[in-house]
Amino acid sequence: MSVAHNIENPPAGSTKIILANRELERIAKIMDTDAGIFLSDEKSTLVHSRLVKRLRVLQLNSFVDYCNLVESEAGKEERKELLLALTTNLTRFFREPHHFEHLIKTALPPLIAKAKRGEKIRIWSAGCSNGQEAYSIAAVILSLLPNAENFDIKILASDIDRKMVMEGRKGFYSEALMQKMPTKLREKHFESFDDQSGKKTYCVSPQMKSLVAFRVLNLNAASWPMKGKFHIIFCRNTVIYFNEETQEKIWTRYRDILEKPGYLYIGHSERLSGSAINNFIKDGVTTYKLKD
Template sequence: MEAARAVNMAEPGVIEHSANLSARDFGRLSRFIYDTCGIKMPDVKKTMLEARLQKRLRSLGMHSFTDYCDFLFSPEGMEKELVQMLDMVTTNKTDFFREPDHFNYLTQTVLPEWVKRHPGATLSIWSAGCSSGEEPYTLCMVLSEFALRNPGFDFRILATDISTRVLDKAKTAIYTESQVEPVAVELKKKYLLRSKDRSSGMVRIVPELREKVRFRRLNFMDEDFGMREQLDIIFCRNVIIYFDRPTQERLLQRFHRHMKPGAFIFMGHSETLSGLNVPLVSVYPTVYRRAR
């Protein structure tokens, strides 16, 4: 397919100078990013966007952002470049056992009640915006420990992100020793495998936990999330802060449709549902519940 505009290609791998992102092209890109994945790109983020997309220009051998935009918005670009561009502009910050109060509340309050109400059932959790996998694997450790104390308890986790780059990393389940530093020593012994090359400083999540998580790409702006079952718990932490309030409200209404009556949603500590028209009730700081 032809691009909407001829692309000025440089010699392979060679760019004579760094391209500058004009106000016009920034406007085109920021509107597109908002329409595609709901992320606001105010003027203050122009420099950040320019720096991140320079890598794509170099990779494609392009001289200007105008060429890049014209290619991106062409049928060929929509097919070949869209996911690459979104990978570059989305922020993926996460840690093992991030915001640990949530995991305490999960194991001490949410799960004991759930087990009483659903004997023999399998708990379904969605880690929405899972990034490189630290959150779903943390959940695996926490839920596995709970299962040891509660025979018959079982769980499954769906983990999604818009970025294929971080999903690929999550699927490998390989991390540096510094990344797993927040994991307690006794959990490291149970759930992490050291590399045979001890000098590499790399560890991997054990197969038993990896088998509990199903990873797939999902864009929150899609009308249909492709889920046919309702969920018991959603972890969507430090994600909606990148959206404006109308988009947050629409997204949480969609989440609500996928929650069972009485299900919980865990938000980030910097996020609030105050002022949003969503049928969720606060039960703990940044933890909400769908009414029964």
């Protein structure tokens, strides 16, 4: 990685903390090793602004000290914080609505018929952030099968960021986030209450929660803990942060863990790559069906 500039961005009234090229490279190496995330040169300002906060929390005066810590055994926990500080959790309910239209019209009806015959249905929201994607899928399932919780239907919602996983499990969303949830679905599947500061907050209904299981999972881990296969995988706006080699590996792993005819939904600026391309056919915008 070649980095053009050293970054300095001191908070008012404090000593400058410089992120030198050498330390940026050390941080990039950790991101690559731990999460398969590629940190480009242009991310140096972002790296500085996000990690300088960690330095303050830890009362460290230099990125050299910070890198020494995260590279050591004693810094194992901080290494996780580093990863979380540098990933982005941006998400929203019903993001990329065409995927949910495809779910309603094409992917879900045969699966619901299967569920009614007593078969299990498994869906995975991989890189789920705070759960808005998984709950959007759950809302769509409930619109097609109003008592879905009585069937063997489960959505696994996983993310590397344990804070996001905890938020998803809790299922509290601000009024601003709820703007993307259609009114009818909001009224049906959410309860509103005022939080401690008097702000209107919405909580996911127990029925919808019962369809979703949240887990911490690193997509780049050597193995995944799930035993069975999935009928549908949503992995959107997540793989884009990985290097090319990791992306190809992930697509292959999705191919192998999908049950035919499985569907894979990816983000608007992502593309399938590597040998898995041959196993999928396009079935809509950034929507792929596993070949028979």
